[in-house]
Amino acid sequence: MSESNSVEKRILESLKSKFGESILEDGWEGALAPKRIKTFASREKIVEVAQAIKELGFDQVISQGGTDYPKDDIFKVNYHLIAVDNEELKPIILSLATKLPRNDPKMSTLTNVWRSAEFHEQETFENFGIFFEGHPRMERLLLPEDWDDIPPLRKEFTLPGR
Amino acid sequence: MEVVERQGDYLTMSVGPQHPGSGHMRLIVTVDGDIIVKVKPDPGYVHRGAEKMCEVRTYIQNIPHLERPVIIDSCGILFAYVLAAEELIGVQPPPRAQYIRIIMAELNRIISHMYWLSIYGIFMGHSTMFMWPMGDRELFIDLAASIGGTRVTFSYFIPGGVRNDIPPGFKEKALKTFDYFVKRLKEYEKIYFNNPLVLKRTQGVGVFKREDAISLGVTGPNLRASGVASDTRKDEPYSMYDTIDFDIPTYREGDSYSRAWVRLEEMRESMKIIRQAIDKMEAGPVKQPMRGQIKGKVGEAFARTEAARGTMFYHIVSDGGKFPYRVKISVPSFRNLIAMSHLLEGNRLADMPVIYWGLDYWPVEADR
Amino acid sequence: MVSSGSAISVFAGKVNDLLGTIVEQSVKEPIRYIVNWGRLYALWPVHLETACCSVEFGAASGPRFDLERFGMLEAFGSLRQCDLLVVQGTVTRKMAPRLQWVYEQMPEPKWVIAMGACAISGGLYIDSYNVIQGIDKIIPTDVFIPGCPPRPETLIQGIIELQNKIRRSRVRS
Numbered sequence A: 001m002s003e004s005n006s007v008e009k010r011i012l013e014s015l016k017s018k019f020g021e022s023i024l025e026d027g028w029e030g031a032l033a034p035k036r037i038k039t040f041a042s043r044e045k046i047v048e049v050a051q052a053i054k055e056l057g058f059d060q061v062i063s064q065g066g067t068d069y070p071k072d073d074i075f076k077v078n079y080h081l082i083a084v085d086n087e088e089l090k091p092i093i094l095s096l097a098t099k100l101p102r103n104d105p106k107m108s109t110l111t112n113v114w115r116s117a118e119f120h121e122q123e124t125f126e127n128f129g130i131f132f133e134g135h136p137r138m139e140r141l142l143l144p145e146d147w148d149d150i151p152p153l154r155k156e157f158t159l160p161g162r
Numbered sequence B: 001m002e003v004v005e006r007q008g009d010y011l012t013m014s015v016g017p018q019h020p021g022s023g024h025m026r027l028i029v030t031v032d033g034d035i036i037v038k039v040k041p042d043p044g045y046v047h048r049g050a051e052k053m054c055e056v057r058t059y060i061q062n063i064p065h066l067e068r069p070v071i072i073d074s075c076g077i078l079f080a081y082v083l084a085a086e087e088l089i090g091v092q093p094p095p096r097a098q099y100i101r102i103i104m105a106e107l108n109r110i111i112s113h114m115y116w117l118s119i120y121g122i123f124m125g126h127s128t129m130f131m132w133p134m135g136d137r138e139l140f141i142d143l144a145a146s147i148g149g150t151r152v153t154f155s156y157f158i159p160g161g162v163r164n165d166i167p168p169g170f171k172e173k174a175l176k177t178f179d180y181f182v183k184r185l186k187e188y189e190k191i192y193f194n195n196p197l198v199l200k201r202t203q204g205v206g207v208f209k210r211e212d213a214i215s216l217g218v219t220g221p222n223l224r225a226s227g228v229a230s231d232t233r234k235d236e237p238y239s240m241y242d243t244i245d246f247d248i249p250t251y252r253e254g255d256s257y258s259r260a261w262v263r264l265e266e267m268r269e270s271m272k273i274i275r276q277a278i279d280k281m282e283a284g285p286v287k288q289p290m291r292g293q294i295k296g297k298v299g300e301a302f303a304r305t306e307a308a309r310g311t312m313f314y315h316i317v318s319d320g321g322k323f324p325y326r327v328k329i330s331v332p333s334f335r336n337l338i339a340m341s342h343l344l345e346g347n348r349l350a351d352m353p354v355i356y357w358g359l360d361y362w363p364v365e366a367d368r
Numbered sequence C: 001m002v003s004s005g006s007a008i009s010v011f012a013g014k015v016n017d018l019l020g021t022i023v024e025q026s027v028k029e030p031i032r033y034i035v036n037w038g039r040l041y042a043l044w045p046v047h048l049e050t051a052c053c054s055v056e057f058g059a060a061s062g063p064r065f066d067l068e069r070f071g072m073l074e075a076f077g078s079l080r081q082c083d084l085l086v087v088q089g090t091v092t093r094k095m096a097p098r099l100q101w102v103y104e105q106m107p108e109p110k111w112v113i114a115m116g117a118c119a120i121s122g123g124l125y126i127d128s129y130n131v132i133q134g135i136d137k138i139i140p141t142d143v144f145i146p147g148c149p150p151r152p153e154t155l156i157q158g159i160i161e162l163q164n165k166i167r168r169s170r171v172r173s
Helices: A004-025 A027-031 A046-056 A113-130 B050-054 B060-087 B096-122 B129-149 B170-193 B195-201 B210-215 B256-280 B332-344 B350-357 B363-367 C002-040 C054-061 C096-105 C115-120 C152-170
Strands: A035-038 A060-069 A074-082 A093-101 A106-108 A131-133 B002-007 B011-014 B026-032 B036-043 B299-307 B310-318 B326-330 C082-090 C113-114 C143-145
Touching: A004 A035, A004 A046, A004 A106, A027 B310, A046 A093, A046 A106, A046 B036, A060 A113, A060 B310, A060 B326, A074 A113, A074 B310, A093 A106, A093 B299, A113 A131, A113 B332, B026 B332, B026 B350, B036 B332, B036 B350, B050 B060, B060 B096, B060 B299, B060 B310, B060 B326, B060 B363, B096 B129, B096 B170, B096 B256, B096 B350, B096 C054, B129 B170, B129 C054, B170 B256, B195 B256, B195 B350, B256 B350, B310 B332, B332 B363, C002 C152, C054 C082, C054 C152, C082 C096, C113 C115, C113 C152, C143 C152
Parallel strands: A035 A093, A106 A131, C082 C113, C113 C143
Antiparallel strands: A060 A074, A074 A093, B002 B011, B011 B026, B026 B036, B299 B310, B310 B326
């Protein structure tokens, strides 16, 4: 690794010393790129990991979204975190991912760690049907009130004519 | 406004989606007399399913519909998309294209801020404040149209560069417009920003504390008005922003008045950026030629840029096919929505329009 | 005796009817003209924005295009005083019932303009799961203005077309 991403490396190392190899999803190489850090946590541990990431200085959720993988029978949930108030961490985007089984899409909310995750989680709930336990308002946000189909961003939901 | 519920001294009513301000948005407001007790935003009136549509269109076909959510800032929303798509496709735009992108993005920032300022006038019942910026905005639309071809929806950024070169004589025309507009901005300051009515309506209204702004995830000019100097153009310089010298206007007060000032100052900075970009640009190709079916490599990419309303973020997952597997668009308006209830609660109902539009919330963008 | 008297009254009644018809026929056309002329140049649009075409609607009200020159007033006020509904863009499934309510609350006579490709047929969002494919399925529409978004000049042309339609329309007595 070059000097240019020493900050990224340091952050990843400090997370690794706390949580072990499980923080890396596809090995050391895949987790680190210039200005990008990719981390992983199981759903049992995600609140703990998130707390540690927040303590490092990442103070905002810039995006949160799910991805549906019907082949592997999982949902992947990604939290993208930035630091707006920390000069050293400002250029970095940290991605925190977790995997949920498709037949039991539940995880605990991260709104207690970052309040800015609130609406993102609500959106993921209605788009994928992933339930966030402990969320203050787990209800519909963007879809119409009378939506009775399956959540639209799941892969089995097909668009008319496609 | 329609009364939804009456409970003791509290009255719950629905503001929108048809209301005299900017439409397609509903707020369920509970008031105690004149004071707002509780606000529940109800977005989704323009939810068009752009993220799902991305999955059945190729990387190029996605461009036109992705800019529709913010047609006043159409290059701002596309910029992050092309950066993420370029990472997956594996193309690099030539330097001239990167400067042209900066020019277009900054022109769009001015167009968007001018639209915001004129509608702010309507919200305050100030007709001149609607007419002046709306008229001056047309000059910048002319400039952008001479490059992009249409008035607002350019579809100008493509992976690997931009669609076409800027026309000859653009520099002279642009500099003439800027010279006029710099003078005009001084008049704006005199007539709107030092206007006792505007001062009374906006100063100290909807104050955002620095800590709240950070923890709620507010972005863009709203965050900078609360004293956080956070701007992606400086934090993580993309395109050619690292070769350009400009400032980030920051204010500490965090009220509606300073949010307006941040946007006014930003227009000045944008003109400064465009002047430098025109000078630094060298002749050369404007796009990387791509042959055959464009496919992204297996993996994921994320990119962020600074659009007019704040940080635009894209997360694209590719499975190696011609369509993106998943496109997540995180728009600044959606992240600013959380601030709405935080700021409105405890204020007077009469201050609602100023706070609402002072956040520059664009419902079409938030709903996607 | 009696019959002749009734015949006279019947005759007088017929003459009266005929005179009435003549008078009515001769006055009808000018009245129709005057009423339509009055409606023509005082179109009050409802301030209902459904999607992004509202940007160009705003620009058309601005100083360069100045819709008021053509008798199209500012989008202000209550919808109970309005007679024109400009549907500015995409109508989603969540917005559709609201659009219907707004239309039903407007007093007669009222006209509807579908502005932009999305309002006409779904446009770019033809395969979206949440978009109504054309507002003429929900409310009767008078004028369709194509474009994505339509330029302000096209909007002005559409309004002139609507005025032509109003000029030709019948007035209920």
